[in-house]
Every structure is written in structure tokens, then in C-alpha cells.
Amino acid sequence: MVSIKLDSVSxxxxxxxxxxxxAPDRRVSGPGGRIESSGRKQFVQALxxxxxxxxxxxxxxxxxxxxxxxxxxxxxxxxxYEPTEGSIAIEGKVDALFNINIGFRRxxxxxxxxxxxxxxxxWTEAEIEEKMEDIIAFSELGDFIDLPFKSYSQGMAARLxxxxxxxxxxxxxxxxxxxxxxxxxFQDKAKRRMDELAEKAGIIxxxxxxxxxIQSVCTKKLTLKSGRIESLTTxxxxxxxxxxxx
Amino acid sequence: MIAALNGAVDxxxxxxxxxxxxxxxxxxxxxDQHRRTTLGPLWLLVNYVAFVGTxxxxxxxxxxxxxxxxxxxxxxxxxxxxxxxxxSTSVALFQREESFIEGTTLPxxxxxxxxxxxxxxxxxxxxxxxxxxxxxxxxPVTFPWLWSLAGLxxxxxxxxxxxxxxxxxxAFFPDSQFIVGNLLRVGMFFTPVFWMNNGxxxxxxxxxxxxxxxxxxxxxxxxxxxxxxxxxxxxxxxIASLLTWAIALLLLGRYRKQVxxxx
Ligand SMILES: Nc1ncnc2c1ncn2[C@@H]1O[C@H](COP(=O)(O)OP(=O)(O)O)[C@@H](O)[C@H]1O
Ligand SMILES: [Mg+2]
Numbered sequence: 001m002v003s004i005k006l007d008s009v010s011x012x013x014x015x016x017x018x019x020x021x022x023a024p025d026r027r028v029s030g031p032g033g034r035i036e037s038s039g040r041k042q043f044v045q046a047l048x049x050x051x052x053x054x055x056x057x058x059x060x061x062x063x064x065x066x067x068x069x070x071x072x073x074x075x076x077x078x079x080x081y082e083p084t085e086g087s088i089a090i091e092g093k094v095d096a097l098f099n100i101n102i103g104f105r106r107x108x109x110x111x112x113x114x115x116x117x118x119x120x121x122x123w124t125e126a127e128i129e130e131k132m133e134d135i136i137a138f139s140e141l142g143d144f145i146d147l148p149f150k151s152y153s154q155g156m157a158a159r160l161x162x163x164x165x166x167x168x169x170x171x172x173x174x175x176x177x178x179x180x181x182x183x184x185x186f187q188d189k190a191k192r193r194m195d196e197l198a199e200k201a202g203i204i205x206x207x208x209x210x211x212x213x214i215q216s217v218c219t220k221k222l223t224l225k226s227g228r229i230e231s232l233t234t235x236x237x238x239x240x241x242x243x244x245x246x
Numbered sequence: 247m248i249a250a251l252n253g254a255v256d257x258x259x260x261x262x263x264x265x266x267x268x269x270x271x272x273x274x275x276x277x278d279q280h281r282r283t284t285l286g287p288l289w290l291l292v293n294y295v296a297f298v299g300t301x302x303x304x305x306x307x308x309x310x311x312x313x314x315x316x317x318x319x320x321x322x323x324x325x326x327x328x329x330x331x332x333x334s335t336s337v338a339l340f341q342r343e344e345s346f347i348e349g350t351t352l353p354x355x356x357x358x359x360x361x362x363x364x365x366x367x368x369x370x371x372x373x374x375x376x377x378x379x380x381x382x383x384x385x386p387v388t389f390p391w392l393w394s395l396a397g398l399x400x401x402x403x404x405x406x407x408x409x410x411x412x413x414x415x416x417a418f419f420p421d422s423q424f425i426v427g428n429l430l431r432v433g434m435f436f437t438p439v440f441w442m443n444n445g446x447x448x449x450x451x452x453x454x455x456x457x458x459x460x461x462x463x464x465x466x467x468x469x470x471x472x473x474x475x476x477x478x479x480x481x482x483x484x485i486a487s488l489l490t491w492a493i494a495l496l497l498l499g500r501y502r503k504q505v506x507x508x509x
Contacts, residue, residue, distance in 0.1 A: 014507060079351045084477070084502045102349035107278050119267045120350055 002171045002203055004054040004077065004094035009086035011047040011072055011227075032067025033227045038091040049086070050228040054220075056201035059194070061208065061218035068224040070207035074098065074174045077205060092203065095121060095170035098179040102158045110141055110160055113149050117164045131167045138189070139163040158182045166193050172203045191217055250499030257498055261355035268356050271425035272363035290300045290371035298323055298379060299441050314471065318385040321394075321467040322439040324366045325401065326445050328369045328410075329462060330430050335361060335407040337423045358409045365405065380470065390469035397465030397480070404487040410494035414501060417508045439464060458486050 033046040054060055062070045068242045071117075075081045076088065078096045103120050104113050114135055117130035119186075136145050138158040144152065154161070159182055166173065173194070182190060194217055198204055208214055214221060223230040261268070280286040301319045306312055340347060343357045381387075415422045436453040443454040454460050462480040 075348075080506055081350065096349075097343070098349050102345055105274055105278070107281060117268075118353060119264070119270055122264065125266070135345060244312055 002056045002201060003090070003099055003170065004052075004092075004203060004205075005089045006051055006076075007087045007089075008051050009047055009050045009076060009083040009088055010045070011069075011076060011081060012050055012084045013044040013046055015042040015044065016031070047076065047083070048226050050227070050229055051086075051225075052222065052229070052232055053173055054089070054203050054205070056203065057198055058220055059198050059204040059206070059218040061206055061214035061221045062224065063208070063211075063214060063221060064224035064230070068225075069099070069227040070224060071176055072227075073224065074205060074207060077172075078174055087165075090172070092171035093174040094174065095165050095168070096174040097165045098174075098176045100154065100161050104157065104161070106148050107148055109148055110139075110145040110152070111136070114164055117161075118168075121165075121168070123168060127168065134228060135160075135163045135167045138167070138193075140186070155182050159186055162186075162190055162193075166197065168195065169200065170202065173197060173205070175204070175206045175208075177208050187213070247496075250496050251319050252443075253274075254495040254501065257353040257502055258355045261359060262355040264352065264356055265359070267352065268360040268363060271360045271442070272367065275360070275364050279422070287368070287371060290368050291375045291483060293388065294323070294327070294372040294375045294503035295302050295379070297327075298334045301455065303486070305440050313383040317385050317471055318442065318467065319440050320376045320379040320383075321470060322463055323453050324369070324372050325463045325466050326434060326439045326459070328401070329459060330434070331368070332365050332405055332408055334363070334427055334430055337426045339409065339413040340353070340505050340509050341420075347506050347509060350454055354413075354498065355410075356503060358413065361409055362405045366402065376402035385470060388473060390473045390475065393469035393475050394466045397462075397469070397483075400483055400487060401462060401466060404483075405491055406500065407487070407491040407494035410498055411490060414505075416496040417505050418501075433457075433459070458482070461486070 009081075016081075020175070033048075036043045036045065042091075044145065050069075050073065064074065065069055072081065074096065075098070076083055077090065078098075079090075080096055103117050105116065108116065109218045113134070114132060115128055118131070123131075139145070139156075141156060141160060144156065149160075162182070190215075194204055198219075204217070206214065206217060218235075219236050222232045258429075276287060282288065284294065285321070298316070298320050301323065302312070302316050305472060306315050339357055339361055340354075346352060346357070412426065417427070437457055437459045438454055443449065443450055445451055461479040461482040464476050465483050468474055468476040468479065
């Protein structure tokens with residue numbers, strides 16, 4: 001059974017340099033996590049006592065100002081960061097899209113990059129072979145697939161990254177803000193694929209500043225502020241466009 | 247301690263399951279480094295041969311046999327350059343892989359093996375050059391060459407451990423990147439890479455006996471040069487290798503989840 005459970009998860013970044021030279025008492029509290037210091041070390045409390053549970057079919061939208069802790073939370077869910085405190089239990093195969101360029105090599109062709117990306121995600125060669133044409137078709141990159149990755153625009157890279165990450169039906173898909181990089185028609189396609197994924201009893205966690213994207217994709221909305229949960233609401237997604245007709 | 251070892255074994259076994267990843271990435275790396283060059287990786291062979299040639303030309307002891315000295319320098323430089331490359335590229339390993347470490351959940355040992363394989367592929371070209379020099383300079387291919395092969399395998403065995411130790415060193419103490427680079431450059435003169443220890447000069451004798459790298463060189467060199475099995479050198483090397491592995495496993499087990507916060 002696919003599920004995510006976080007129990008009062010906190011995460012503190014330690015910094016060894018001074019963050020700023022201005023006097024701390026005159027600074028207004030910004031949008032980010034809280035900055036604390038002891039001696040030469042400084043700490044940023046990026047997540048503070050975050051608890052929630054997600055079960056199969058849930059689509060969670062993460063919102064909050066810059067520095068609220070959205071990316072950090074996604075990386076904790078993926079397993080890149082171990083929480084400083086609290087515990088986390090995840091059932092299911094996770095795939096993530098943080099930064100479009102991660103795992104892509106500039107000099108290699110799109111096709112070769114799909115292979116590398118697949119290997120990194122732990123796919124077998126047979127699985128890569130099997131999914132290759134699907135991925136290329138979904139990305140609509142056409143002949144560009146045999147050109148080096150460095151010749152792609154941001155939007156094209158986003159298409160390739162999204163197509164590859166969702167090709168093997170991950171049970172849990174984590175996505176950071178950049179999903180807006182593709183053009184409108186691709187975003188529509190991407191939404192449909194996310195719907196399919198969630199209908200197959202998967203979980204999606206999507207961080208975005210795009211309110212309408214969150215509304216059309218997500219069933220739950222978690223608002224973070226300075227690393228704390230400000231609100232967690234459940235709302236039925238407003239289906240729009242082609243996704244509603246199916 | 248036990249938990250740390252379990253963690254390290256877990257990381258390593260996951261990385262071994264993902265061997266296709268580091269094999270593919272290492273090949274891409276080599277390809278990228280030599281993209282658009284005419285000779286491609288053959289430059290590695292050219293560089294090595296040019297280096298040996300220069301040393302033989304400049305440092306050849308007058309009146310002694312030239313062939314013996316060519317073999318001495320050829321093997322010395324082969325092993326030393328390999329070790330030096332492994333150590334100096336390892337200190338910045340985690341920093342170089344920052345985007346991967348912060349964006350994927352690949353076990354750290356994947357990066358260690360990727361770098362190790364790269365160094366081995368590069369060393370392959372130098373080995374070809376070394377064998378050519380040995381044959382041209384008239385060293386007969388004899389049974390003790392097998393001991394040299396065993397020596398090379400031992401060096402291969404210690405490579406991932408050496409990379410791990412230096413990579414953690416570089417992650418925890420970024421200054422070490424510069425220190426290690428400098429020490430290695432100086433270290434060449436304190437290691438019997440191109441000079442021979444005749445036991446007369448006390449500094450030379452000291453540098454020979456107390457430098458662990460001496461023994462890594464000698465397990466490959468002595469069998470071919472003297473046709474003997476260097477028992478002492480093998481024992482020292484084996485102990486040094488096991489120690490390095492022990493430190494590597496502890497570091498990997500205990501600190502692998504901290505690395506992402508350090509780089
Ligand atoms: N690698 C890091 N080192 C130190 N502080 C960090 C690091 N990454 C993020 N932070 C801090 O943690 C807080 C949350 O950041 P992040 O999760 O990236 O926010 P968001 O994605 O919501 O914009 C911010 O205050 C940011 O400054
Ligand atoms: Mg972010």
C-alpha cells in the first residue's frame with residue numbers, strides 16, 4: 001500500500017560562514033526559515049515539527065513563500081536529507097523531479113540521457129528499451145532526441161525530464177516548482193498524466209506558486225510558512241479542459 | 247561501530263547493484279574529457295611516454311645500465327601517477343558531484359566507483375605505454391611479472407577505499423583540497439619514483455623506508471626489475487590497504503548522510 005507518514009519532522013541546515021554582516025536585530029523577519037547562531041556556526045531551521053499523512057490517490061500541493069521549506073520537504077520525502085528530528089515512513093517507489101538538469105549530461109543526446117536517467121533511477125536495460133519510444137513520443141521532441149542535450153531549451157529539457165520521470169509509473173512522484181517551464185499544451189498533457197498516475201493509486205506531491213496548477217491537479221493543499229505548517233486543507237480538484245472530459 | 251559497518255555495507259551493495267550507472271557515467275566522463283580532440287584518450291599514452299622519456303633523459307645515472315633505469319622509472323611513474331591522480335581527484339569528489347548528491351538518492355559509493363573506474367581506464371593507456379617501454383628497453387617477460395600483476399590488483403583493491411577516505415576528508419575540511427594537491431606534488435620527491443635508494447644518504451633512506459607509497463611502488467616494480475617476490479613490501483601494502491578500508495567503511499557508514507549538508 002502506497003503511503004507517506006511524517007511525524008514532527010524538523011530539519012536544520014548548519015552553516016559555517018556568517019550569512020550576513022548586517023546587525024541581526026535590525027533585520028525584519030524574512031520569508032525563509034529562522035536563522036539562529038551559536039558561536040561561529042549558524043543554523044537555518046528549514047522545517048519545524050511537520051506532521052502529515054498521505055495515502056494512495058492523494059495529490060498534495062505544497063504552497064508557501066520563497067524559503068518556506070517546500071524544496072527541503074520534498075528532499076526529505078525523497079530521502080536526500082535525513083530529518084534532524086522526527087520520523088518519516090514511506091511505502092512505495094518514489095521518483096522525483098527537482099531540477100530539470102539533474103542527471104542530464106550536456107554533451108550526450110536526449111536518447112542517451114534517457115538511458116542514463118533510467119539507469120540512475122534503477123531501471124533495468126529491458127525496461128529502458130521498452131519505455132524509450134513512449135518517452136520520446138510523450139516528450140514530442142522529434143528529431144531533437146538525437147541531438148546533444150545542450151541544444152535543448154529549458155522547456156524542451158522540462159519535457160524530457162517529465163516524460164522520463166513519469167514513464168515507469170512511479171508510485172510516488174515528487175515535483176518542485178519548475179513544472180511551469182513547459183508550454184501550455186505540454187502542461188495540459190502533464191496534468192493528464194498526473195491524473196492517470198493518481199488514479200492508479202499513486203501519490204503526487206507538487207510544490208508550485210501556480211495557484212491554478214495546484215487547484216487543477218491537487219486534492220490537498222499544504223501551506224508552509226517558515227518551515228511550519230500553516231494550514232492543511234482538503235479540496236476536490238477543479239478539473240479543467242480536456243482532463244474533465246475523460 | 248557495528249551500525250556504521252552495516253550502513254557502509256548497505257551503501258556499497260546498493261552501489262554494486264547499480265554498477266551499470268557508474269560504468270556508463272565513467273565512460274561518458276572519459277568521452278567528454280577528450281571530445282573534439284584528434285588523438286582522444288591516446289593523449290594519455292603520449293603524456294605518459296613523454297614523461298618517462300624526460301625522466302630517463304635527465305636523471306639516468308651515468309655509466310649504469312640504461313635499460314634498467316628506463317624500466318625503473320616507467321613502473322615508478324605508472325604507479326605514482328595513478329595513486330596521485332586517485333588521491334588528488336578524490337578530495338573534491340563530493341563537491342564535484344554536488345548536483346547529483348543534492349538531487350538523487352544514489353549511494354555515495356556510486357561516485358567512488360565512477361571515479362575509480364575512470365582512473366583505471368586512464369591508467370590502462372599508461373600500462374600499455376609501460377609494457378611497450380619495458381619490452382623495447384629489453385626486460386624479458388618472466389614468471390615474476392605475475393607478482394607485479396598481483397601488485398597491480400592489490401592497488402586496484404585499495405583504490406575505492408583511498409577515494410572514499412580522501413573524498414570525506416575534502417568534504418569535512420575543504421582546505422585539504424589544496425593541502426593534498428601540494429603534498430602530492432612534493433611527495434613525488436620523497437617517494438622512490440625516479441631515484442634509487444642506495445642506503446647511503448640518510449634522508450633518502452628515511453624517505454624510502456617510512457613512506458607507505460614506497461611499498462605500493464615496489465610490489466609492482468621489484469618483481470620485474472629484480473625478478474623477486476618482495477615479501478616485505480607486500481606485507482606492508484596489505485596492512486596499509488586493510489587499514490584504509492577500515493577507515494573508509496567507518497566514514498562511509500557513519501557520515502554518508504551528512505555529506506549532502508556539507509557540500
Ligand atoms: N543548502 C542549504 N543550506 C542552508 N540553508 C538552506 C539550504 N537550502 C535551503 N536553505 C534554507 O532553508 C529554508 C527553506 O528553503 P527551501 O526549502 O529551498 O524553500 P522553498 O523551496 O520553499 O523556497 C530557507 O530559509 C533557505 O534559506
Ligand atoms: Mg524551492
